[in-house]
Amino acid sequence: MDESGVNDGRNGCVKQIICIKWGTKFGPEFVNRLHGMVSRNITPPFRLYCFTDDGAGLHPDIEVRPLPVFDYEPPKNTLGKWPKSRLWGDLGDVKGVVLFLDLDVIITGNLDDFFTIGDPDDTWLGLNPNTPFEKMGQTSVYRMKVGNLAPLQEIFRADPQGVADTYRFEQRFVTRHAPGGVKFWPKGWMAHFRMHCVPNFPLNYIREARIPKGARIVIFAGNLNPPDAVAGRWDEQDVHRAPLDHIRAAFDGRRRESLSKHLRHYLRPVSWVQRLWRE
Structure with missing residues (x-):
């Protein structure tokens, strides 16, 4: 932990990676392979937390946590992965800085710099290559301090369908409304x-x-x-x-x-x- 007692993945403290699995689109093999790729491309110690409605078949070294409770009517017929909004608030015993990874990424290089870049309070996203002039974030890989995006849950809870209709993608909503703004990973990462x-x-x-x-x-x-x-x-x-x-x-x-x-x-x-x- 850093001097403030917050786990930030720096100076030898635990690097925390989180992912989310709901429904049946991705089986446990996606999480297990993600864990394998992380383990080969990071300086330990690290932990991978999977927030899921079904932890069957997951590798014993994966920390299984229930999907965070977020009471709202899910948007219908929208393109964005709005269930990711469950991770914007309280994550139980997971505190401090976390790196979120989609289940279908391929890790091709070392992950350490994703934890050491910038200030621990910063929210970091990828720059979406589909919208280069808009500078919209890409939330397949993002870093946050747990709880920093909680205000977005309150906006979303008030009118989930309206927010989804306005922004279409949850990553556009995060880019526009993250407290303190967002920063983008260096080009090429x-x-x-x-x-x-x-x-x-x-x-x-x-x-x-x-x-x-x-x-x-x-x-x-x-x-x-x-x-x-x-x-x-x-x-x-x-x-x-x-x-x-x-x-x-x-x-x-x-x-x-x-x-x-x-x-x-x-x-x-x-x-x-x-x-x-x-x-």
């Missing part, structure tokens, strides 16, 4: 798999996706997740085809989307995802 790793057409038919130099974490925003990258498909409804067959499918009625998207959305199986995404 985070890489967006689709935007930064997959080669542009037509090279996507020839080359495997790559890890950008200096990237520490690769995020998988959208429907494309690590299992898809391993299989060489754009989403779980896609099927992997040899390059020439995929091109033929663009013209013989087998494609599911526009011609340009079909050609851009070809992915060769990614060997480094298979190698790194393990317990």
